[in-house]
Amino acid sequence: MFLHLDSHFSPFEDDNTIAFESFTFSGGEPHIKITTSLKNVNEVTLTHRIQSFNDFGLLLLAIDALKRMGVKNINAFIPYFPAARQDRVMIAGEPLSVKVYTAILNSLNLNRITVYDPHSEVTPALLNRCKAISNHGFIKSVIQEINEDVVLISPDGGALKKIYKLSSALGGIDVVECSKSRDVKTGKLSGFQVYANDLKGKSCLIVDDICDGGGTFIGLAKELKNKKAGRLYLAVSHGIFSKGFDTLNSYFDKIFTTDAFRSIDHKVRFKQIKLKDMLKDEI
Secondary structure (H helix, E strand, C coil): CEEECCCCCCCCCCCCCEEEEEEECCCCCEEEEEECCCCCCCEEECCEEEEEEEHHHHHHHHHHHHHHHCCCCEEEECCCCCCCCCCCCCCCCCCCHHHHHHHHHHHCCCEEEECCCCCCCCHHHCCCCCEEECHHHHHHHHHHCCCCCEEEECCCCHHHHHHHHHHHCCCCCCCCEEEEEECCCCCCEEEEECCCCCCCCCEEEEEEEEEEECCHHHHHHHHHHHCCCCCEEEEEEEEEECCHHHHHHHHEEEEEECCCCCCCHHHEEEEECCCHHHHCCCC
């Protein structure tokens, strides 16, 4: 059975969904009450899109409620894993945030935790009994939608290992490597580099796991155009888009994401591909 904690997110097709009521107390604490009888139910998979610590808290409370109702095997599908970008300590005084989240989940002894296109290998390594789903199906769908030959663009060194695996899975699509510099104290980006002399009008698809403000992709788009790139496309698994689309749309012919982080209405030059269309055999 499935317990979908986000009412707008049901990534797996199944008629056996668990009903519940949830609200937030006036003091700010989340609360849940499962209303479906779970007598003789041995396994439940929870799904949730976590965008705040309260979302994470609701997930933890739901796990506790299921255990108290006698469910022995509990799985969690958390497509965007919180704090995955804080997977190392850059400055003294900061926490190793992803370790905090993973330690809490590990303490609950879940049967399986599944994440979608994790930011790095750190999150799956820290989680017990973790299954990581790649972005290969998503990017295959994107390329079918684009319907033209593209070059895959790796935005930085951290994405290289993943993008070469992606290229291999898709039949050996050409990859162009890029890099950037980031001031760890201010977060300011600079020094964008594209390691190609002349892209000769080729269409380019930048692939990454997260788009937050979009500064990385705007900087790369400018440099790709300097290297005579043709049409520019962007595909990110987790679309936060905290600064909206206006500036990004001035650089990209089309932007693609999944609904792993939140649901977004289709816009001009933007398309969201639902995870349930790609994950039929993953859980």
